[in-house]
Amino acid sequence: MELLKEIINDVFSVDIELSSRKREITDARMVYAKILRDIGYTCDAIGKSIKKHHSTITHYMKNADYFLQYDKELNRKYEFCKKEFLSSATNLPEKKSRNSTYVTIMILEQELEKAVADKNKVLDNFIDYIEQWEKTTGNFPNIKDLREHILPLFNK
Secondary structure: OHHHHHHHHHHHOOOOOOOOOOHHHHHHHHHHHHHHHHOOOOHHHHHHHOOOOHHHHHHHHHHHHHHHHHOHHHHHHHHHHHHHHHHHHOOOOOOOOHHHHHHHHHHHHHHHHHHHHHHHHHHHHHHHHHHHHHHHHOOOOOHHHHHHHHHHHHOO
């Protein structure tokens, strides 16, 4: 939790443990709470870590998705903090707990999303190249053209 507090405080340039209702501080606390809640922490544990009642954390959870959907800057900060925390959490000593399983799942989901995006980019480039080949040569590439000229460009 302390690691996430540091990340949140740095990104939002606030101290989430301050007793304040300023928007930037409440947004930072909401992001902190959402990240921890998503990996399995209870509202009570999250609240105690930032000296807030569990009902405050419940309120953050009810509103977090709405704010993250419509406030693009807040969403950008949330995604950055989550990514930083999860990548740092993998370097921490392994805890045999439910929370470490959630962290692992979230990291794997991010890696899968990146792999799918990379695959789609290669596929788009391949299709663009095939279309360019067809325009240049006037023919759709045959198997020999694919094996000898096109596929070697994409097997790197």
